[in-house]
Amino acid sequence: MIKESNKIMKIHRWIISLVFCCCVTFLSAQIRGTEITVVVSPDHTDWKYQLKEECSFTIQVYKAQNLLPGVVIDYELGPEWYPVEKEERVLLKDGKTSVTGCMDVPGFLRCKVRASVDGHVYEGLATVAYAPEELRPHTSLPADFRQFWDTVLKEARQIPLLPTMELIPERCTDKVNVFHVSFQNICNGSRTFGILCMPKKPGKYPALLRVPGAGVRPYSGRCPYGFQGSDYVGNRHSRDSCDNVADDI
Numbered sequence: 150m151i152k153e154s155n156k157i158m159k160i161h162r163w164i165i166s167l168v169f170c171c172c173v174t175f176l177s178a179q180i181r182g183t184e185i186t187v188v189v190s191p192d193h194t195d196w197k198y199q200l201k202e203e204c205s206f207t208i209q210v211y212k213a214q215n216l217l218p219g220v221v222i223d224y225e226l227g228p229e230w231y232p233v234e235k236e237e238r239v240l241l242k243d244g245k246t247s248v249t250g251c252m253d254v255p256g257f258l259r260c261k262v263r264a265s266v267d268g269h270v271y272e273g274l275a276t277v278a279y280a281p282e283e284l285r286p287h288t289s290l291p292a293d294f295r296q297f298w299d300t301v302l303k304e305a306r307q308i309p310l311l312p313t314m315e316l317i318p319e320r321c322t323d324k325v326n327v328f329h330v331s332f333q334n335i336c337n338g339s340r341t342f343g344i345l346c347m348p349k350k351p352g353k354y355p356a357l358l359r360v361p362g363a364g365v366r367p368y369s370g371r372c373p374y375g376f377q378g379s380d381y382v383g384n385r386h387s388r389d390s391c392d393n394v395a396d397d398i
Contacts, residue, residue, distance in 0.1 A: 186211040187222075187264050187273030196277045201253050204277055206260040209245045216244030222264045226250045229257040229276055255283040305335060314345070324349055 192205040210220045222239050225232035226248055234250070252258050261274040311333040320327040328345040348354055 184212075185217070185264065185266050185269070185271045186214075187262050187271050189260050189262055189273045189275040191275055191277045193277065196275075197281065198251070198258075198277055198279050200255070200280050201251055202279075203249050203251045204258060205247050205249045206275060207245070207247045208241070208260070208262050208273075210241060210264045210266075210271075211244070212266070217266070218242060218244050220244055220264055220266060222246075222262055224248065224260060224262045226260050227258070228252065229259045232259070232261070252279040255280040255285075257281075308335060309333060317344075320344075 188207075188209045188211065190207045190209070192207070198204050206226070208222065208224065210217045210222065218241070220241050222241060223235075223237045224239065225235045227233035227250065234248075239246070248260060250258055250260070256279055257276050258279060259274060259276040262272065264271045264273075313329075313331050315329045317327045317329055325346050325348055328347065329342070330345045331340045331342045333339075334341050
């Protein structure tokens with residue numbers, strides 16, 4: 150009887166502790182706006198500047214959506230990835246300051262800020278453009294660049310595409326037909342696979358090519374778009390091997 154009573158008391162304590170933890174979590178969740186935010190704002194709303202035009206960055210640190218007085222920051226200013234001005238342990242008495250910079254060549258000017266609050270570091274940045282329409286490549290084409298690609302394209306065109314196009318009824322909608330497509334790749338026995346979505350209603354439509362990133366996963370096509378488009382899966386030796394691997398992940 151005593152053992153049973155002790156067991157019941159332990160269960161009651163466990164339940165009370167659980168309820169208490171839930172209440173604390175709930176109350177903590179109700180406290181809004183206590184986050185630290187570092188805001189860096191340029192003085193042009195379109196973030197674009199003419200060459201040699203001065204840009205003023207306003208730096209503000211907020212806590213609970215109010216400026217945080219007495220906060221200490223580090224900042225760096227200069228061309229993107231190549232700061233030329235760095236300052237550490239700058240005290241913002243009222244949580245706000247401004248810094249200026251400019252560029253005399255087309256490119257991007259960045260102001261990056263780190264604020265230290267209660268042992269934690271919070272970051273904010275802004276990057277503005279100087280004469281972006283005048284940006285030009287820094288490298289020139291190798292002497293044999295066009296010759297190399299002309300030769301590669303000529304060789305590639307000797308390989309028959311042998312395209313396939315198979316309707317996938319379970320993926321079709323009342324507006325779009327979905328097909329599994331593939332064509333011969335440059336290596337024998339290797340094909341490039343994709344999903345093609347085509348509107349059922351006759352007419353001219355824009356086309357959208359979506360090339361996925363790395364990784365193996367199934368693709369079903371973007372039917373809701375309502376226009377012609379394709380999702381390419383990539384290179385595989387057979388459709389079945391691609392689908393089986395993708396569906397297992």
